[in-house]
Amino acid sequence: MDRLTSMRTFVNAVDLGSFRRAAEAGRISATMVAKHIADLEQHLGGQLLIKTTRRQGLTLLGEAFYERCLRIIDEVAQADALAEHMLQQPKGMLRVTAPPTFGNLVLSPLIVDFLQRYRDISIDLVLTDRKVDLIEEGFEIGFRIGSIDDDALVARRLPPYRLKLAASPIYVAAAGIPLVPEDLAAHEIIGFRQWEARRFWRLQRGGEAIEIAVQPRLLVNDAEAARRAAVGGFGIVLHSAQMLADDLDAGRLVEVLPEFTPPSQSVHMLYLSDRRRPEKVLSFIRFVLARLAAGAGGRQI
Template identity: 40%
Template sequence: MDKLGCMLVFVKAVETGSISAAAEELDLSSQLAGKQLRALEQGLGIKLLTRTTRKQSLTDGGRIFYDHAKNILAEMAAAEALIAETRATPRGRLRISAPITFGSHALAPELPNYLKRHPEISLDLSLTNRTVDLVEEGFDVVFRTGDLPDSGLLARRLAPLRLVVCAAPAYLRSAEKLVQPEDLQRHECLIFSHTSLRTQWSFEGPQGRVTVPVAGRFSTDSGEALRAAAVAGMGVLLQPHELVAEEISAGRLVRLLPEYEPPARPLHALYAPDRRMTPKLRSFLDFAVQKFAGEQR
């Protein structure tokens, strides 16, 4: 017995008022529809409908079963629609939010490849170090660094952001030696005011974790501004590798404390749990995982 088919005949018979009307709507013969309804009743061991020549009515058991059967069929239809969507072409506008440094130096350079792969998608990228409200502000995906609070959002874990300590050769020529993290207390540090890095920097070294207080005359929530200040010789910088890699490669900045590794900052892509996994959302999450879930960059 095709239980779902029999269930559909029963629900349609209730909604249309007769088996013959249900059969017509489902493009079945009245005889087949009646046979399926009888098979359903026999399988359940109860009478679902009482029928006379003039009308039909639900039994008490039929009324209970109708409510559940209607929900089951609705869930089945929704599941089929979702499956159909996963096979559909990703299309539409995606609103993305990301921290400024990661968004500018890691995410944005990869987006042309994503758009080339999905020509019917358009992207709206917002770069901010502010903690945005994904639901209230209408974002599809939000990239977030640091430990995640219990927000109720779903998260895809990406590779942590690797931090680098560096300074310009001009600064190092006139500054005291910097051999171990504790020496930073005698240096002018460039302060990123957005996170806990504004007051202390931590390192993993030969003796375990070391945390030292830092201070400096220049602080900002812009990594780009801190990089410019570092290149100008204003002090010691602690920022993600993506931000300073080109400057280090060109010799404008010098990596410091090679035996001490700053703890990497966690990175996640977040999305709302009640948001339907449409082809466009799935395609972007898959892209983010493919590009950024490997080893630390």
Template identity: 40%
Template sequence: MDRLTQMATFVKAVELGSFSAAADELRLSPQLVGKQVKMLEQYLGVSLLNRTTRRQSLTDFGRAFYQRAKLILADMQAAENLAAVTRGVPSGRLRINAPVTFGMHSLAPRLLEYMVQYPQVAVDLTLSNELVDLVEDGYDVVLRIGELPDSGLKALRLQPYQLLLCAAPSYLARRPPLTSPWDLQQHDCLGFAYADGRTHWQFEGPEGLMEVPITSRLTINQGDPLLAAAIAGLGVVLQPLELVGNALRAGTLVNLLAQYRVPPSPMHLLYAPDRRLTPKLRSFLDFASATFGERHPPALP
């Protein structure tokens, strides 16, 4: 069996913490992952992992070997990237991280177009609302919503991320009218469990910038269940256009306070400044710019 494959399997098992997690990532069985690590240990003549029935941990040699193996695999990837540059054809595996709602409702559907256009590129898309480290976690590109800290990463500006205030007709029929953002203090708001979305909502209107405190009976860390709760009439929701658009068109949600604007959040695609712009990476940057760039704002329902 290929020694580099065994090495890559061992590194993945260490990074993910178990054979089963590595198996899911590599699309192998846990038994085959364990077999590959065992064969690598037999070849080296030394144990890499301490195993018990509940956990595994690196031996002293395993810890040193893991660090060296990561460098070897990175060098191999760099050599493959160099070959791709020479060929000029986008190819290889592209690792992308994106926020959950944008990833599910905007990026993933359009990503199919990219993969049809570049059939030699394989894509690993991870959706998470947690901040990830592009370099440490091994991503090629990361999509991030909000103001950027000074991270030293290169950033491609995309269209701003627009939120809309909505509620179901059944909810509005039994609650006081909403004529101003301040009226939200008398309503049930469905909170998004990140940043200020759980405690305050911002609006721009004739009075200028308004920061309205809200009370949430229900707070969730993903947009889709908040959408379902809003359609069921549990309260007012503030979520992105790509999530609520279909419900607005169907009439199951109503856009509220149209005379007030929710300040859009900047959105960027980040990549490492020292990473060679391989055809694979360049092709995705061009695709993202053409599909989600500032010149292509989404249309309101």
């Protein structure tokens, strides 16, 4: 039997003076009250109650155990109240994980605004390209670019992640600019593992889809390193449009094959499928969706 339920039943029997009244209070039978108390006595190895035809009383063991039960039941009630309060109030530590590029460019500014609005919430943000197991690693919110295959998680779609091809003016002046995707075979390629650069690049023009095999001579797993290599004049990079925006505006990079568009990557916010989510989680989910809702005019990141 459940030990805590047995303790509550025992306390009710003492406070109300009979098994019958304890049964009514606990909405169980008097027989079940007797079973709960017998189970406690067997576990403790001693008698808790002395029953006569006219009254019941506590043994010395029963008196000591009764006092302890009162404290335990009170502490459990306080713990329940604290949990309920935390579920209802947006406060506490929130653990979030995201890919580095998305985290730096999109999520970090959003989190700053969120924390300024919700003063009682703290955020532990972990940026990694590794596919994180939210449940095993204790994260409450995750962001993922690309396909989702976690049935245990709720996935909310965010604006897609746009990609562009770019190179520096110095590189283009020396190596020429590709006119069609097939020309990429004659160029130096900067590969970023997140976009499957080791195998091929996907491009599209109108309804036409093209897959171009690429062989990067420089393959990196860090977004900033790929951007710097392109700005430094090494070759052509396939990268986040937002990551390249400042360099394109300043002329440090030029867009390559602009009429051939790399397909956007899907972006999702993930969280556990728990119906009783703490208010800190719900507040963050609502905030992100309001700021980055994919339905807002088909906007892309």
